[in-house]
Amino acid sequence: MDLDTVRTFVVAADAGQFQEAAAELAVTQQAVSKRIAALERNLGVRLFTRTPRGAELTIDGQAFLPHARELLRVTERAVASVRTGHRPLRVDVIASRGAATGLMRGFHRAHPEIDLDVVMLFDIERAVAAIRSGAIDASFRAVAAPGRPLPEDIASVRVLDEPLQLLTGSAHVLAGARSVPLAQLAGHRIWMPGLTPGTEWTAYYDDLVAEFGLTIEATGPNFGSDALLDTIADTPALATFMGGQTRLVWPAGHGLRLIPVTDPTPVYPHSLLWHRDNPHPALAGLRAHLDATAAGDDAAGTWAPGWVLPR
């Protein structure tokens, strides 16, 4: 199916006749006739009843019309998403399951009129490069790369400290605990598939491991969170870390347990980065929204690596 054909259908339906539609589309009447005929052939139904005074929609045509309009609207948004110049606010998040996604959803709910696009870049280095080049407008990143301060032209603000929790199956030895001290996790198998070397996530967990003597297995490819949840649920000796903001949806009967970690609670600090000179009007809105909704986090009793962005 061709979007030009769909547009032709909509214009013809609005005009009530092919001739006027042809004029509007700057083609001949015969071309419109052929386009509509081809669309009807593809769909297998008659869309117009032709009369000597024009063409009016059949019932099928009436039913199809709003879908055709929606198609054109979506097309316009799709094209706008890559238009240089005034395009939707483009924000990078660190992972689809992380807290940043929830923050963006909250912003979208508060300001549904602002068009957003979400991308996921590999690491902070590329995120900073993308911000400086203008390819993205902002990035939710947890941390500066260890030892590398942010460039002068990048601004940042810490927006959320996400406490990590332990996810276990119901047969796990810690499944019944209401909370577990971080030091007590030493010796337990903790599995974090998909930790790619070179990313901040990995650097974060490397620090966590070094400081508290945990063992984290990053082996195996990441088959998606469903597969991870299945494995955790079925393996008594296995656990994993999960952001405390995550909204999990799992089938009933899985019996998964999400256990807070204490003394200290490891938190993953999310900061918003942006270019000081970025003129996108929606960026200010996003910053204002985050400022307004940011919970006054209490840093006491929490842990984060020393190299994260300051508050």
Added chain:
Amino acid sequence: MDLDTVRTFVVAADAGQFQEAAAELAVTQQAVSKRIAALERNLGVRLFTRTPRGAELTIDGQAFLPHARELLRVTERAVASVRTGHRPLRVDVIASRGAATGLMRGFHRAHPEIDLDVVMLFDIERAVAAIRSGAIDASFRAVAAPGRPLPEDIASVRVLDEPLQLLTGSAHVLAGARSVPLAQLAGHRIWMPGLTPGTEWTAYYDDLVAEFGLTIEATGPNFGSDALLDTIADTPALATFMGGQTRLVWPAGHGLRLIPVTDPTPVYPHSLLWHRDNPHPALAGLRAHLDATAAGDDAAGTWAPGWVLPR
């Protein structure tokens, strides 16, 4: 833009390489390469970075991808809307501003998983024919055509009596009234543009006029409700009838008044019609929803033509 091209983009993005996408789409790798190149040329941005081991999305490509998926989803729904067999529930309403639209919105809110299409047919005769032919699944119609009972195979149930109210501008002589008796409207100019001869609306108002001695002008084409509202707001001696369920949105400062009519209150009775043998699974859901939400209307003090469908 071509939807095959968009589909190619999505498949290639999921596969991570053109070759596999080509196999899935049953075309050659060169065809995929050309399609993507054409899409990139049309959009003016690079969507993939080509590597010797495949192709991965650029930032622009990542931003475009969800829009492309949405485009395919909408396309599928559009095609399904005219598919013979299992297509969305197709319901005819009498006018986009009427109460039936509100009922359908309520149904959609209660059951967002049920796909709906709304059409507007000219009069009850065509609606009944469309129901019998299977072109539509149900129809909100106010009335049987005077003197013509419904065919045996059409079932009906009265779902809502919509009280008519008087709409005036702020300078109208009745603008200050909290309510107005129907008999008192005799002598006032009431304007109902767009009343087409042969429809039930027109038959309804003809009866109303005959029984209570009103004068209703149906002159002039219907330029849309915005134009109607403008005229009503600006003309002190003019009023119109409007369904009591209508949610009006007008610019501030118009100063329009919506005044209940009493002694009796003319009500427009909406009934749902459907074919007794219609097997569409969503039809039962719609009927159940309407049964459950139907307010227990009080017929006392209301008026409707004698020839409407019985309760």
Added chain:
DNA sequence: CGTCACCACAACCACCGGTTGTATCCCTAG
């Protein structure tokens, strides 16, 4: 009953979009 406005069909032709064949690149195995 002729004219007008509109749509459909036929013939023609350009160009889009597919295929086959080939070059190039990079990673990897030997």
Added chain:
DNA sequence: CTAGGGATACAACCGGTGGTTGTGGTGACG
């Protein structure tokens, strides 16, 4: 270091889609 495999891009070719012009048919209206 080299050969091979797997990936993309470019070139040449060609058929069919989709445009145009020209023409015919049909219902409404004066």
